[in-house]
Amino acid sequence: MSDLTRLTAAATAAAITSGEASAVEVTQAHLDRIAAVDDRVHAFLHVDAEGALAQAARVDAGELTGPLAGVPLALKDILCTRGVPTTAGSKMLEGWLPPYDATVTERLRAAGVVILGKTNMDEFAMGSSTEHSAYGPTHNPWDLDRIPGGSGGGSAAAVAAYEAPLAIGTDTGGSIRQPGAVTGTVGVKPTYGGVSRYGLIAFSSSLDQAGPVARTVLDAALLHAVIGGHDPRDSTSIDAPVPPVVDAARRADITGLRVGIVRELTGDGYEAGVQERFAEAVQTLEALGATVSEVSCPHFSYALAAYYLIAPSEASSNLARFDAVRYGLRVGDDGERGLEEVMALTRAQGFGPEVIRRIVLGTYALSSGYYDAYYGQAQKVRTLITRDFQAAWEQVDVLVSPTSPGVAFPLGAKLDDPLAMYRQDLATIPANLYGGPAMSVPAGLSDGLPVGLQVMAPVQRDDLLYLVGAAFEAARPFPVPPLAWESGKGTPL
Amino acid sequence: MTYESDLAEFAAVIGLETHVELGTASKMFCGCATTFGAEPNTQTCPVCLGLPGALPVVNAIAIESAIRIGLALHCSIATWCRFARKNYFYPDMPKNFQTSQYDEPLCTDGYLDVLVDGETVRVPIERVHLEEDTGKSLHVGGATGRITGASHSLVDYNRAGIPLVEIVTRPVTGTGVRPAEVAKAYVTELRDVLRGLDVSDVRMEQGSMRCDVNTSLHLKGEPWGTRTETKNVNSLRSVERAVRSEVERQAARLRAGEKIVQETRHFSEATGGTLAGRIKDDAADYRYFPEPDLVPVAPDPAWVARLLAELPEAPSVQRRRSVEALGLSDLDASAMVNAGVLDLVLLTVQAGAPAEQARNWWLGALAERANTAGIEAAELAITPVQVAQVVALVAAGTLNAGLARQVVDGVLAGEGEPDEVVLARGLAVVSDDAALGTAVDDAIAANPDVAEKVRGGKVPAAGALVGAVMKATRGQADAARVRELVLERLGATG
Numbered sequence: 001m002s003d004l005t006r007l008t009a010a011a012t013a014a015a016i017t018s019g020e021a022s023a024v025e026v027t028q029a030h031l032d033r034i035a036a037v038d039d040r041v042h043a044f045l046h047v048d049a050e051g052a053l054a055q056a057a058r059v060d061a062g063e064l065t066g067p068l069a070g071v072p073l074a075l076k077d078i079l080c081t082r083g084v085p086t087t088a089g090s091k092m093l094e095g096w097l098p099p100y101d102a103t104v105t106e107r108l109r110a111a112g113v114v115i116l117g118k119t120n121m122d123e124f125a126m127g128s129s130t131e132h133s134a135y136g137p138t139h140n141p142w143d144l145d146r147i148p149g150g151s152g153g154g155s156a157a158a159v160a161a162y163e164a165p166l167a168i169g170t171d172t173g174g175s176i177r178q179p180g181a182v183t184g185t186v187g188v189k190p191t192y193g194g195v196s197r198y199g200l201i202a203f204s205s206s207l208d209q210a211g212p213v214a215r216t217v218l219d220a221a222l223l224h225a226v227i228g229g230h231d232p233r234d235s236t237s238i239d240a241p242v243p244p245v246v247d248a249a250r251r252a253d254i255t256g257l258r259v260g261i262v263r264e265l266t267g268d269g270y271e272a273g274v275q276e277r278f279a280e281a282v283q284t285l286e287a288l289g290a291t292v293s294e295v296s297c298p299h300f301s302y303a304l305a306a307y308y309l310i311a312p313s314e315a316s317s318n319l320a321r322f323d324a325v326r327y328g329l330r331v332g333d334d335g336e337r338g339l340e341e342v343m344a345l346t347r348a349q350g351f352g353p354e355v356i357r358r359i360v361l362g363t364y365a366l367s368s369g370y371y372d373a374y375y376g377q378a379q380k381v382r383t384l385i386t387r388d389f390q391a392a393w394e395q396v397d398v399l400v401s402p403t404s405p406g407v408a409f410p411l412g413a414k415l416d417d418p419l420a421m422y423r424q425d426l427a428t429i430p431a432n433l434y435g436g437p438a439m440s441v442p443a444g445l446s447d448g449l450p451v452g453l454q455v456m457a458p459v460q461r462d463d464l465l466y467l468v469g470a471a472f473e474a475a476r477p478f479p480v481p482p483l484a485w486e487s488g489k490g491t492p493l
Numbered sequence: 494m495t496y497e498s499d500l501a502e503f504a505a506v507i508g509l510e511t512h513v514e515l516g517t518a519s520k521m522f523c524g525c526a527t528t529f530g531a532e533p534n535t536q537t538c539p540v541c542l543g544l545p546g547a548l549p550v551v552n553a554i555a556i557e558s559a560i561r562i563g564l565a566l567h568c569s570i571a572t573w574c575r576f577a578r579k580n581y582f583y584p585d586m587p588k589n590f591q592t593s594q595y596d597e598p599l600c601t602d603g604y605l606d607v608l609v610d611g612e613t614v615r616v617p618i619e620r621v622h623l624e625e626d627t628g629k630s631l632h633v634g635g636a637t638g639r640i641t642g643a644s645h646s647l648v649d650y651n652r653a654g655i656p657l658v659e660i661v662t663r664p665v666t667g668t669g670v671r672p673a674e675v676a677k678a679y680v681t682e683l684r685d686v687l688r689g690l691d692v693s694d695v696r697m698e699q700g701s702m703r704c705d706v707n708t709s710l711h712l713k714g715e716p717w718g719t720r721t722e723t724k725n726v727n728s729l730r731s732v733e734r735a736v737r738s739e740v741e742r743q744a745a746r747l748r749a750g751e752k753i754v755q756e757t758r759h760f761s762e763a764t765g766g767t768l769a770g771r772i773k774d775d776a777a778d779y780r781y782f783p784e785p786d787l788v789p790v791a792p793d794p795a796w797v798a799r800l801l802a803e804l805p806e807a808p809s810v811q812r813r814r815s816v817e818a819l820g821l822s823d824l825d826a827s828a829m830v831n832a833g834v835l836d837l838v839l840l841t842v843q844a845g846a847p848a849e850q851a852r853n854w855w856l857g858a859l860a861e862r863a864n865t866a867g868i869e870a871a872e873l874a875i876t877p878v879q880v881a882q883v884v885a886l887v888a889a890g891t892l893n894a895g896l897a898r899q900v901v902d903g904v905l906a907g908e909g910e911p912d913e914v915v916l917a918r919g920l921a922v923v924s925d926d927a928a929l930g931t932a933v934d935d936a937i938a939a940n941p942d943v944a945e946k947v948r949g950g951k952v953p954a955a956g957a958l959v960g961a962v963m964k965a966t967r968g969q970a971d972a973a974r975v976r977e978l979v980l981e982r983l984g985a986t987g
Contacts, residue, residue, distance in 0.1 A: 080546045093545065100539050102546055199546040205785035234548050235787050314785055317578050320589035321543045325648070339584060339646070366580070366780035375782060 004029035005162040009071045009219035012165055016059065016070040023056035023070030027114050030072045034116065034163045040485065042138045043148075043158035045077050046085045047117035059112045067222050067246075069112030074158040074167040077118035078125055079210065080199040081105050088201045089121040089133040089151075092322045092329050092350035102199020103231045104168060104210050111226045116164055119154030123352045124319065125175055125203040127151050128424035131415055132354045139411070140183060142449055142481045146408035149179030149424075155213045156183040160481055166223050167213035172203050173307055174404075174428025176211050177440035181403035181452020184442045184479055186220045186469065187213050189428075191459050192435035193238035195224075196231030202318040204311035205236075207432045215478070217441065217469040221249035224462065240460065248463035252470035255289035259468070260396030264300040265427045265454075271406040273446025278402045281443045281453045284475050285400070285468070295395055297388035300430050302381045307429045308422060309365045309378035315355075316362030322350065357418065382433045389434045393458050398468055401427045403440040403452030431456050439465040442478040450479060496737050497670060499710075499744035505672035506717050507736060508707035509616075511660045511683060514626060514700070515558050516693045521625045521656035522549030522592065529699055533649035541654035543587030548786050551576075555623060555656035556599070557800065558692040560792060562658055563600025563621045564801045565686050571599050573791045576623075576784040581777075585628035585648050593624035593659075595781040599790065605686070606809060607678040609671055609831070611824040616679045617663040628653035658693075664707075664717075672708070673736035678831060680704055680732045685808035697727050704732055706760075708739040710747060718743070719753040723767050726760045729833060729869060738766045815839050819848035832860045834870045840877035846884040854880050858898060862905065875904045882911040895968050896920045924971035926978065929962070932970065933978045936961040947983045955979050 004026050007015065015021045031049050038044050052072065059070040075081065078088045080098035082105075087093040101109070108115060122132035130138040130153030140148040141161035148157040152169030156179035159167045169176035171189035180187025188211045195210045202208060212223035228242035261282060266275070286292050324330040324346035325339075332345040351359070365374035392399055405426055414420045431438035436459045443453035453472065457464040520527060523540035539547035560570055577595035600621035606613050629652050634644030660683065668675040684695045684702060695702045704727075709720035721743070723735045738760075743753055758767035812835060816826040819842060829835040834855035841851035855870060859880070863870040883900055886892045892900060892915070903914030915921055923929060936958045937944045946954040955976060962975045980986060 080544075086545070088545070096545075098539075098544070098546070100544070100547075197546075198548050201545040202786075233550060235550050236785075313782060317580050317590050317780070317782070320580060320582065321545070321587065323582060323584070323589055325584045326542060326587065327544070340582075343582065363780065366782055368778045368780070371780075371782070 005033045005165075007165065008216050009068060009165040009214060009222060010216070012071045013068055023059035023112075023114065024053060026070055027052050027056040027072055027116070030116055030164055037161055037486065038163060040139060040144060041141055041157050041161045041163070042136060043074065043119055043154045043161065043163055044117045045087060045089070045120050045135055045154070048084050048115065051084060052114050052116050055109065055112070055114045059114070064110070064112030066111040066226070068166070068226055070114060071166060072114045072116045072164050073108060073223075074117060074119045074155055074164040075105065075108070075115050076121055076152050076155050076167070076169050076210075078121060078170055078201045079104050079168060080201070081115065081118065084118065086118065086201070087135070088125070089123040089135065090350065090352070090355070091134045093327075094134075094329065096328050098199075100199065103196035103233060104227045105199060107227050108168075113166070113226065119152070119158055119167060121154055122151035122175075123355050124201070124315070125151040125170055125172055125208075126315070126354050126358055128174070128178055128421050129409075129411075129414065130154060130179075131411065132352055134352055137411055140408045141483060142184065142408065144485050146410055146449070147182070149182040149404070149408065151175040152179045152187075152213070156180055156185050156187065159183070159185045159213050159215055161483070165215060166219060168210055168223075168227070169213050170200060170208055170210045171428075171432065172207045172209075172311060173432050174425040176213060177428050177438060177452065177454060178404045178424055180213060180440040181442075181454075182408035182450060184450030184481060185213055185215055186217055186439065186441050187211065188220050188224060188439045188462070188465060189431060189437060190224060190228060190462050191238065191243075191437045192432075193236050194242065194437070194460070194462060195227050196234040196237050198231055198233040202314075204314040205318060206314060207307075207311060209432075217466055217473050218246070218249040220439075220469075221245040221466045238460065243460055243463040245463050245466045248466040249470040251467060252474055253289075254285065254468055254471045257290045257398065257464075257468065258396040259285050259290045259292045260295035260392055260399045261292065262300065262399050262401045263294050263296045264298065265401035269405055269423070269426065270402050271446065274402045274404070274406060274451050277444045277446060277451040278453065281472065281476070282400065284472060288471050288475055293396060295392045295399060297385070297392060297399075297430070299381060299384040299388050303385055303429045303433055304422065304426055306378040306381035306385070307425070307433060308361070309374050310382065310433075312358040312362030313365045313375050314362065316359045316366065319351070319355070319359060322347065354418070385430055385433045386435070389430070389436060389456075389458070397457070398464050399456040401454045401456075403427060403454040407446050407449035407451060427454055435459055437462040437465055439469050441469045441472055443472075444476065445479050496673070496740055499740050500670045500672070502712070503710040503740075503744055503747065504666070504713050505668060505736075505740055506664045506666050506709045506711070506720070507668065507672050507676050508664050508720070509662045509676060509679060510705040510707070511680065512703045513562075513658045513660065513687060513693045513695065514702070515555050515656040515658060516691075516701075517552055517554045517558065517656055519552060520654035521552050521555055521623070522654055525654065527655050529701070531651055533647070533651060536651040537653070541587065542650055543589075549592060549784075551787060551790065552656060556790060556792070558656075558690070559599050559621060559623045559658050560797060561690050561800055561804065562660070562687065562692060563603065564797070565690055565804055565807065566600070566603035566605055566618045566621060566660070568600035568603030568618060568621055570792060570797050571597065571601070571790075572794060573789055574599055575789045576787045577781045578784050580780040583627070584646065585630045585650075585653070587628065587650060587653055591624060591627065592784055592787070594622035598622035605679060605682055607675065607682045608809070608823070608827040609674050609678045611822075611827045614668065614675050614678070616665050616675070619661045619663045621658060621660050624657050624659060626652050626655040626657045672740065673733045674831065676706060676736045677729055677733035681729055681830060681833065682808065684729070689805050689808050689811075697729065700727065703727060706732060706735050706739075708736055708743065709753070710740065710743045718747070719755050721753065721756055721758050721767075723758045723760050724770065727762070730867070731760055731762060734765045735760045735767060742767065821848060821852060825852060828856060832856055832870060834860060837870060837877050837880075841880045841884075844878045844881035846881040850884050851877075851880065854884070858901065873905060874907060875901065879904050879911055886911060886915065890924065890971065891915065891921050893922055893968075893972065896922060920969065922971045923966055923969050924974045926974070929970060929975055929978055932962045932965050933958070933975065933982060935965065937979070937982060944983055947979070947985050950985065952980070952985055955983070955985070
């Protein structure tokens with residue numbers, strides 16, 4: 001085989017099954033690729049070459065089988081891996097070795113998937129550019145001077161740069177889909193409860209959801225099927241079979257499907273290039289046999305505001321456990337200082353400014369006297385947004401919008417403007433608040449940079465995303481990154 | 494001033510918050526064991542240690558137990574409710590929030606009737622909810638075991654996540670001159686109810702049942718006073734002492750024109766009084782919000798109805814039946830309940846003793862010894878079976894009342910079973926005429942004047958001779974037989 005890193009996950013699995021390549025060869029090819037480019041991309045925080053090769057050897061020995069056995073994967077560093085560093089992009093957890101595997105990790109291992117390492121992310125998944133990682137930013141393989149999106153920029157960049165055919169991200173407000181859009185990869189946020197959160201370091205419990213990142217819709221579906229399904233260790237896990245995502249990706253037929261354009265997620269606030277690609281995408285869907293109409297979801301305009309109350313509120317509580325007592329960073333424990341002082345010093349130094357901003361915001365929103373006006377009100381908005389979705393499903397089968405308001409912006413461009421950064425998630429947040437599934441698929445380029453098309457579906461109809469995504473992919477093949485920087489023609493770091 | 498006169502002047506309002514560790518095999522939100530006294534930190538997992546990424550799952554048995562408690566306390570059971578996070582930082586709380594219930598408790602609006610001095614007092618229950626227990630901090634290096642002065646602290650998370658039911662009363666008013674007694678009777682009755690449900694081992698000394706007692710005083714006809722919350726009240730006796738000492742302390746302050754500070758106070762077993770703890774300002778903000786990691790609890794009404802139908806008989810009903818069967822009065826019953834000896838009396842009767850005598854022992858000599866030792870009667874080193882044996886020895890004439898007390902002392906001192914104590918101490922009543930005859934003759938010879946009076950018809954004077962014989966035999970003589978022998982020897986008739 002010429003270059004094992006250029007294969008899709010499905011093709012990789014087929015090559016391993018047919019004996020054209022061994023899992024160890026495939027794994028080694030990807031480890032070599034990481035060694036060659038990751039000093040420039042910085043998608044990985046930790047590469048577990050030993051663990052990856054051992055797992056690949058087990059696949060080659062026939063101990064582990066399945067549709068993705070032997071396929072390498074990059075795991076977002078927010079999912080616990082037993083004995084392998086897990087930092088959530090924070091100094092707070094530098095050097096922490098979890099004593100247990102997340103359910104997602106466990107299912108990947110059992111399916112013979114080879115975990116190459118852990119990917120970079122905004123600290124505790126708070127950000128849209130991966131610049132809030134305590135370990136330095138990840139660079140967009142399309143243009144190393146630009147952001148790869150966030151929080152899962154590492155996972156998206158690893159897949160776009162051929163460091164892995166598959167990755168796992170987590171999506172609280174768009175952290176899988178927006179990186180997918182700006183790196184030209186496929187990213188899916190499954191239905192809330194569709195993939196277990198056990199072992200996923202919580203940012204916002206009622207919104208967090210792990211999901212697949214891939215270069216093709218079918219690859220994403222294959223991964224979705226491996227990680228999805230009921231888990232008794234997560235009370236919010238849905239006790240029902242995984243929707244038939246792989247079948248849908250293979251069928252790829254949207255004849256007669258009713259597609260709704262969300263009026264509130266178009267127009268002003270979206271770059272011209274994004275609007276153009278989106279309009280073309282809609283035409284493509286129509287050409288493929290879908291009926292397209294415009295749908296109004298009036299409360300989507302309040303989604304961003306509601307999200308920035310609910311998510312920080314839950315985060316302020318979820319992140320309280322990082323207190324220097326049981327694990328992770330401890331600052332100032334010199335025998336003189338008392339417990340409270342050590343806790344305070346540790347939290348002040350261990351958390352980055354964006355995390356502190358959100359903890360303060362959430363603490364305030366939950367305070368007595370403010371609860372009703374902020375957290376309580378935001379929950380009401382959440383209910384109204386859910387109703388908007390439900391009303392939409394009376395008229396259409398799926399909703400579409402641009403994934404992100406713009407293409408990848410230059411590193412540093414929005415670091416001093418949190419609100420501009422927050423607006424990156426304008427279109428992705430409604431699906432999180434509702435709990436339904438959503439996907440971003442590449443929809444062409446604007447000024448040489450990828451644009452994403454977002455598809456949203458009803459709760460537990462994740463299959464519809466794959467149906468639309470795969471049909472669209474077949475009609476408009478996804479653009480491939482030029483990777484000019486590899487041959488020295490790109491911008492040096 | 495005393496408690497009694499304080500309560501002639503002031504009216505007391507009390508309130509009780511009781512935490513009960515459920516006796517489930519596993520913890521509230523994970524599968525860890527709950528065995529008491531295990532090596533520190535051996536009953537833990539990612540969930541109860543609050544490790545990053547770990548998630549709670551509700552223990553269904555705990556929900557069932559809490560509902561049964563609610564039903565036994567005549568509460569309404571919610572058809573839909575949620576857990577909530579109570580946020581505050583403390584090292585023995587792994588997540589720095591406690592998963593509890595806030596404005597949607599599982600059970601609400603019930604009551605518990607308790608018997609005090611033969612009268613029934615209805616204690617209103619505001620709510621019964623479920624939460625998780627915290628770990629335990631051990632402060633090392635200080636003199637007191639408290640955090641002040643300690644060089645470092647150790648934390649044991651075995652207890653973290655054990656299911657805890659919190660039972661909160663509404664303010665209890667109209668307790669008249671007996672607020673402390675009502676408080677104790679309530680906690681006693683609650684303990685018996687929980688024991689009957691078999692949901693907890695309710696051992697206050699091991700902390701599986703813990704009480705916080707709120708007390709306030711006001712002048713009759715005036716608005717309620719400021720309350721204090723006394724924590725660390727870890728025995729039935731302490732519940733009573735805590736209220737009593739707060740009544741006395743608050744009354745003294747109020748009389749002196751001082752204000753009562755709203756604060757948490759700690760009960761001291763050693764002094765029987767309370768010490769000021771932290772000031773409880775209302776600004777303490779726990780930032781409660783619904784626990785997003787757990788789905789709402791929605792008990793099926795049919796299931797709840799079945800749990801209600803299957804509840805065991807209430808201890809009060811059971812008690813009334815037992816007491817009636819024994820031929821004892823309600824007043825006896827409440828005295829026995831308040832002294833914590835009713836079960837002991839019943840068991841003693843079951844072991845063969847007449848009710849009257851079983852009651853007399855447990856309410857009398859034994860209650861007194863427990864009180865002196867500062868423990869519950871049930872904690873005395875004597876069993877109802879042993880008490881019944883002593884009663885039987887008296888009935889058989891082997892022991893008299895004085896000797897019986899000595900035998901009981903021997904049993905309490907760990908000298909063995911009653912018959913062993915009788916043998917070892919040589920305490921049996923001597924009624925053998927040959928043995929007694931010599932002692933009687935000696936007594937007559939030693940007291941010729943008294944003997945003469947008896948011969949002359951002054952029969953009551955014989956008592957002095959009987960006394961002398963008893964003294965000479967160290968109380969072991971059968972006093973009635975001695976009297977007969979004395980009168981016989983002196984030719985008098987009793």
